[in-house]
Amino acid sequence: MSHCIYPGTFDPVTNGHLDVLRRAARLFDKVTVAVAVGGAKNTLFSAEERLGLLRVAAARLPNVTATVFDGLLIDFALSQKATAIIRGLRAVSDFEYEYNMALMNRHLHGHIETIFVMPHEQYSYISSTLVKQVAQYGGDISPFVPRNVSAALKRACGKKRAG
Numbered sequence: 001m002s003h004c005i006y007p008g009t010f011d012p013v014t015n016g017h018l019d020v021l022r023r024a025a026r027l028f029d030k031v032t033v034a035v036a037v038g039g040a041k042n043t044l045f046s047a048e049e050r051l052g053l054l055r056v057a058a059a060r061l062p063n064v065t066a067t068v069f070d071g072l073l074i075d076f077a078l079s080q081k082a083t084a085i086i087r088g089l090r091a092v093s094d095f096e097y098e099y100n101m102a103l104m105n106r107h108l109h110g111h112i113e114t115i116f117v118m119p120h121e122q123y124s125y126i127s128s129t130l131v132k133q134v135a136q137y138g139g140d141i142s143p144f145v146p147r148n149v150s151a152a153l154k155r156a157c158g159k160k161r162a163g
Contacts, residue, residue, distance in 0.1 A: 002027075004084040004115070005077045007034040007069070011043040012149045013054045014131055016123030020088040023117050025061045032080055033058065037070040044132055044156055057146040074105045077112050084113045090124045132157075 006024055010017060010033070024031045033054055037047045045053070047068045054066050069076040077085055085105065087098050095116075102114035118124075126144050135141045135153040142150050 001029045002084075003030040003032065003080065003082045004028045004086050005032050005034050005073070005080060005082045006086040007036060007073050007076075008088075009036050009041050009043060009128070010050050010054055011041065011045055011128050012050065012131065012145060012153060013057050014123070014126050014128055014145050014149075015143075016090065016119045016126040017088065018057055018146065019119040019123050020086065020117050021058060021064065022061065023119075024086045025063055027115075028084070029063060031061075031064045031086070032082065033064060033066040034069045034073070034076060035066065036073075037068050045152070049152070053146075053149050053152055056148045072108070074108045074112065077105075078109060082112060084115050087114060087116050089116045089118050090127070 004024055004027070006021055008017065021031065021033065035047055035051045035054060043050070051066055051068055058064050058066065073085065085102075087102070089095055089098060098114075098116065105112065105114060131141050131144050132153065134144075135157045138157075141153060145153065
């Protein structure tokens with residue numbers, strides 16, 4: 001059985017993330033979405049909230065599961081017996097960072113491949129950061145995220161503005 005890991009912060013999951021996920025689900029028998037707990041990013045949602053939002057958004061993909069992870073991605077991939085890591089590339093600007101990460105993972109464990117997947121071009125400019133900024137100022141985020149995520153962002157950003 002072919003199995004890949006699709007890691008990320010997913011703060012929040014966007015339609016671009018879901019497009020990459022659907023593509024990965026067509027390529028692999030099993031896809032594990034790995035929501036990163038730690039890291040340098042200051043997240044709006046907790047890891048458990050991000051996991052819940054992602055599970056609802058990906059519910060129609062029968063070969064997809066989601067979980068949280070902390071630590072080195074390559075160690076997590078090994079523990080899951082994955083053969084590949086999926087990384088989304090929206091633009092050339094993503095490539096250098098992702099390329100360096102792929103090389104480091106290859107150095108740490110050469111048997112797990114990194115596969116770069118491009119989302120549909122309509123999602124190439126969407127990022128979680130931009131979506132949060134638009135939501136924070138009351139803009140319409142419905143074209144960029146699933147409904148459950150839109151509602152959660154409106155609640156979270158409403159609290160932030162009120163506080």
